[in-house]
Amino acid sequence: MKRIVMGLALVVGLWGCGGGAGDAGELTDRSAYPSGPYGKTAGSILENLEFVNSDGTPYSFNDVFADPANRVLLVTTTADWCSACKEEQKSLVELHRQYGERGLAIVVAMFENGEFDPAEVENARVWKERYELPVPVVLDANPFQLGAYYDRRVTPMNMVVDVDTMEIIDISTGFNEQKAKALIEAHLP
């Protein structure tokens, strides 16, 4: 009897550790993208936006969600006229190297070229090649969908998302590597 009670207690204890969906360490069902309502601020669910990848193929946030290895998503916007964005790319490569295997996914969304016109697939392709980015570089122009998520007067935007729930954890403008790392560390298993 004592063994049964002990075993039951341990099960209760471990169940408590497991917690709900999205807790670090537990994989959630990734068969269907989280349903809405969607929002554009921290704490809301990120809509499954659709883009064009730098190789011309379709790409959406569901591509990130569907891969169970992805646990935290960093989305950053960029433009060819933005020197702050160019400086950020080196940090993205380093973040991927440091956290990629632990479940950090990064998506770079390009919206304008160097002439302030909507970017084209070729711009995204060259950007990915130029900065040797081992992460998707997608086209987000015409319309610039992510532009609705932040104050567009400032570039770049960086958004951190919990991939288990696709809940937006943080949206900020400008790149602060220290802050990004802290957020990523806090939400990776």
Add this chain to the structure above:
Amino acid sequence: MRYPWFVVAALLVAAGCSGGDEPADGGDGGAIGGSGGSAGSGGTDGNGGTGGTGGAVVNPATDGPDSGWEPAVPQALDGELPGATRPADCGDDHGFVSAVRGWAVAPGGEPLVQAKAQLCIHTSTRQFVCLTPSDTDAEGVYTVDVPEPYRCMDKAAMRVLLPRAGRATAYCQMDVASGPASRLYTPSVLPLATPAVDLPPEGDPDTKRPVTFDDGLVLQVTPSLYYSGSGSYDRLAGRHVPPDAVGLCGEASTFDGLYAFYPEGEIEAPGFDVAIPNRTGLAAGTAVDLFVLGGLECSLFDGTAVPEATWAKFGEGTVSADGSTIESTPGSGLPCFTWLAYRAKE
């Protein structure tokens, strides 16, 4: 009712574990380094500059003189420009700027309409952001409103350009201590870069070839080393700018000569060797220092970044034995296609 110790312990473990990482509240996951402005909700498009042009844009197709003219400051520059009050948390060791008004012209003083004025800011909280550019109006005047989270700043550079016009981009450091509402009375002057007079067909992009510009400047260009978000090898252009040209800022007027290029771009190692016409009659064998202006992305080949609007020495050159040119020494290739300058060593 009494429970064995291990039941109590297990329940305590469960309670402790479940109090951990809860994603539902979108929490910040504990201490977050640095500050970093949270984005405002619902974006707003640009700040609209200082007014529309109301019709077809006509910008000068040629340049007036670089030097010897007096800028006619538009009245709009002195129009109302409210400055925000410096908040208490922006200490005196930082600058505070909430609005910037300036103007853009071609050499000679003709205003440039629908030019882009773009401010990139290093904030007091160590963020680096670029503002969406403001357009110039019919008088060439622009106004940049700095969003609130980025007004407390350590340094900022103003980048002014006219897209698709073949004009070099102008960069100047902002005086961030000048007050919350800053008026730039010296215009940004954008020289029209002359298309290369001898531009060999691109052919093998990995092959180096001489490209000659209008006053005889020769760059040894390897097309595959050049990257520009605004153009390509077939559009290379540039021209000489005298050091007494109106609108130069920073130490530009201290050089013996300058060249402005278009389309702005980056050049990978080993860069482009240069041969500069010896316009100032430096004696044969004279050693010169070569400088480049930092732009959108500019690094020396040792990895040193050259910030926007900052001149950096990238190499050395020597006046040829016949005194006709200043030739860069091996290893002194041009690292950025922005502005080039030289100055005789003392």
